[in-house]
Structure formats: structure tokens, C-alpha cells
Amino acid sequence: MSRLVTVAHGTRVVAGNQIAADLTAQASALLGIPATTSYVELCSPLVADVLASSPVPTVVVPLLLSTGFHVKVDIPEALRGSRGPAALTRPLGPDPVLAAVQKRRLLAAGARPGGPVVMVAAGSNDPDAVPDLALAQRHLAAVWGGPVLVATVSGAGRSVEDAVAEASLYGDVAVSTYLLSPGFFSRKVATLATDAGARWVSEVLGADPAIAALVADRYREAVSALRIAA
Incomplete structure (x- = not known):
């Protein structure tokens, strides 16, 4: 069975990091698989540490709204240090x-x-x-x-x-x-x-159930395309 690892930017604001954790928990329940929330910086656990901690096949979903340095450099670098096979999906946005x-x-x-x-x-x-x-x-x-x-x-x-x-x-x-x-x-x-x-x-997007479903969809895309065992 593969696992889901989400990766958010990370902030020193506890409520901000909780949004990522809530979305991950919702997506985990939708998919019926284990899931872990990780961050690029400013909060633990860092994505590189999570990927290096287990040989379980992993799909990494960036909780980011567009491409940029984190999507193109930071997160791929973390994947290269993964202990097990790992696939990176596109970010949540635009969508x-x-x-x-x-x-x-x-x-x-x-x-x-x-x-x-x-x-x-x-x-x-x-x-x-x-x-x-x-x-x-x-x-x-x-x-x-x-x-x-x-x-x-x-x-x-x-x-x-x-x-x-x-x-x-x-x-x-x-x-x-x-x-x-x-x-x-x-x-x-x-x-x-x-x-x-x-x-x-308006308020931030937050841990909306529709966004959690989008996280689950990103996971399914990667599992289907790369044939990682779900």
C-alpha cells in the first residue's frame, strides 16, 4: 500500500499549519490510506525528513496554489532523498x-x-x-x-x-x-x-472539503499514471 504525503509551505502561525493537517486528514479518510502532513520550512516535520523515514511507496501532493521554487526545486530535491519510491503530483492550483x-x-x-x-x-x-x-x-x-x-x-x-x-x-x-x-x-x-x-x-481558502477532495484526486492521478500500488 502506498501512502499520501502532503507538503505545505509552513508558517510560524499554528492555525496556518493546522489547515494543512486538516486537509491531509480529510484526504486520508477519503482515500482510506495512511497520510502524513509535511512542510517545506518553518514547521516540522520537513518533507525531506518524512520521505527519508520510510521505504513505503509515496505520493507527494504539494498544498500550493501555483508552480514556483518550492515545486520545481525544494520538493523534487526532497524526493531524491526518499527512502522508497516516490511520485510528485502537480500543485493544487490553478484549478x-x-x-x-x-x-x-x-x-x-x-x-x-x-x-x-x-x-x-x-x-x-x-x-x-x-x-x-x-x-x-x-x-x-x-x-x-x-x-x-x-x-x-x-x-x-x-x-x-x-x-x-x-x-x-x-x-x-x-x-x-x-x-x-x-x-x-x-x-x-x-x-x-x-x-x-x-x-x-475574503478569508483564505482553508480546509474546505472540496479542496480535500482535490488532494485525493491529485493522489489518484499519480497512482494511476505511475502505477504505484494503492
Whole structure:
């Protein structure tokens, strides 16, 4: 039997790390297999340590919303040190499932369907993250039915202030927090969005059951494609 290992970025905020643990527990129950939560940094256990701890075949699912340094460098390096066979899936995002969760978070915050939205991501200097965010933007626009602009807190990309200013031409602005867990970046998004004049700011995606099902789907894709015994 193979196991599931999820890997999140990691944060010093306990509630942020708990989101990863909750998603992993839900996915484990859906799949009926053992699962372990791991992190890239700032929290234990580290993914490299988890992979080196057991010879059991493992599918690693990054709990990340786009590609970037962690997906392309850090996590593959950890896999090379795995004690047993291991397969790495694509990250959670972009995906229509995440857009559906974003819509629910926006509605819960009070935003009006079809109104202007600024989707704010953490950001990356990796050029491959740009098309990922553009696709996430299209997914959200499709389910929201209104204009969606993209901004980032760090790395390459448009500033939150500029995006909110442009979006405000279409009406009161809602900000969709395109982050999985609370922490430094979510606090930064809320502050920047409020200071820029956004009327509504959504909560992070969190440990939504739909995202847990997406984690399970990523696992199944890897097992099917690579024929790792489930």
C-alpha cells in the first residue's frame, strides 16, 4: 500500500499549519490510506525528513496554489532523498475547484456576485507562476461572472493598490485572498486591500472539503499514471 504525503509551505502561525493537517486528514479518510502532513520550512516535520523515514511507496501532493521554487526545486530535491519510491503530483492550483471555493469565500464576506474582484496571491519571481495565476484568474472570472484582476503581495506582478484602483472603476471592489492558510501573507493582503479601499476582503481558502477532495484526486492521478500500488 502506498501512502499520501502532503507538503505545505509552513508558517510560524499554528492555525496556518493546522489547515494543512486538516486537509491531509480529510484526504486520508477519503482515500482510506495512511497520510502524513509535511512542510517545506518553518514547521516540522520537513518533507525531506518524512520521505527519508520510510521505504513505503509515496505520493507527494504539494498544498500550493501555483508552480514556483518550492515545486520545481525544494520538493523534487526532497524526493531524491526518499527512502522508497516516490511520485510528485502537480500543485493544487490553478484549478476550477479552488475558484468555486473562492466564490464561496467572497459571498461569505458580503461581496456582490458579478462585481469587480481583485484576486491577490502571495506572488513569485518564477516566470512559470505567471500563466498559473492567469489561469486561476480565468477560473474565478468564469464562476463569478464579473471582472477579475490579479495582484501579488511579493515577487513579480501588479501591486494590490494598483489593481484595486483599476477595479474600482467598475464599482465597489472585493478582494479574493488566493491563499490556502492564514499567516503573514494573509494579514498583509487584508491590510493592503483595506488601505487601498477595497470594500470586502475574503478569508483564505482553508480546509474546505472540496479542496480535500482535490488532494485525493491529485493522489489518484499519480497512482494511476505511475502505477504505484494503492
